Amino acid sequence: MGGVTVMLEQNHMPAVLPKAPEDSLSPYSDALLAHFPAKEDILREARQQTQQQRQFKKTLITTSMCLLLTVGWLDPMVSTETLHTAIGQQATVQLKDGSQVILNTNSVLVAEQHVRSRQLYLQQGEALFTVKHGWQPFTVYANQAEIRDIGTVFNVRHTQPGAVVTVVEGSVEVYTAQQTRLLTKGMSVNTQAGQMSDHCCNAHNAATAWQQGRLMFDATPLAEVVAEVQRYHVGQIDIADPRIAQYRLSGEYDIKGIDALLDVLPEILPVHVDRRPDQSVVIRHR
Structure with missing residues (x-):
């Protein structure tokens, strides 16, 4: 007799794990994390603040040195x-x-x-x-x-x-x-x-004879004599003839006696002194 094989189908049901009990502090932990940064964030911020403080100190020192140098050089x-x-x-x-x-x-x-x-x-x-x-x-x-x-x-x-x-x-x-x-x-x-x-x-x-009221000439060209005398004379003094510009004059003369010096020139040098109403003077060859 042929045997009959009977297959029994086994029904596998998914296993249901027991539910972990809910953490009663979890909501509070999330709230705390929202208000207080993590350790890594604290360390990162601390490093940034330290770097900023160092940069500020460097800037302050540089500025102070510049101010000191500026004050040192300024001379108001x-x-x-x-x-x-x-x-x-x-x-x-x-x-x-x-x-x-x-x-x-x-x-x-x-x-x-x-x-x-x-x-x-x-x-x-x-x-x-x-x-x-x-x-x-x-x-x-x-x-x-x-x-x-x-x-x-x-x-x-x-x-x-x-x-x-x-x-x-x-x-x-x-x-x-x-x-x-x-x-x-x-x-x-x-x-x-x-x-x-x-x-x-x-x-x-x-150079300092003028303090004693004197003018000193030592073989000084007439052109230089006239330039010196002009400083003490209101009217213009001109040499009309370039030939006499190199005539030389020596001696000491009174600063307050400029007119007397001009008057005595024809007695010392071969020149003629022409005085004019506007106090100007022209010196010509004689």
Whole structure:
């Protein structure tokens, strides 16, 4: 008898896992995380703040150093005064720092007192400076020349091409755009277009004779004599004949006697002096 195989189908039901009990603190944890960052976020923010603080300190230090350097170099002006004399006039002035200035005829001087320095600008004419020593440098400027005092008495004359600097006592340093020179007692130098002439010695007597009311000439060409006399004479003085410009004159003459000097010229040189009503003078060959 054939056997009958009976297959029994087994029904597999999915297993149901027991449900984990709900965490009662979970809602509170989520709320706390929303208000308080994670550890990684705290560390990242801390690093950023540290970097920002370091950068701020560097910027603060750099700014402070720049301010210190700026204040160190700045030299603001505290006060200024303008001194001047008329043609034929001389004046003695005591500066605020105690230094003394004697101005010659037809001169203009601007004196500036700065926090860290004393700066004087001889715009025209001539002046003798007796400097009172102090920690503030004393500098005179005259037609592109710079004269720095090193404890001294010195004379500065502003000329058309430059300046003439003569040391009476002590020493000065003279600067131009191209040269620097140290002058001591008795030395004198002319400056012109950034250059300096060879200094001459024992020139202080002639350079400062004007303080005693004297003009000194030593075989001086007439053209230079007239240029010097013109500083003390209101009317124009002209040399009409170029042949006489190189005639030479020597001697000492009174500054207040310029008219007398002009009158005596024909007795010394072969010239004729023609005076005119407007106080002008023409000097011709005789």
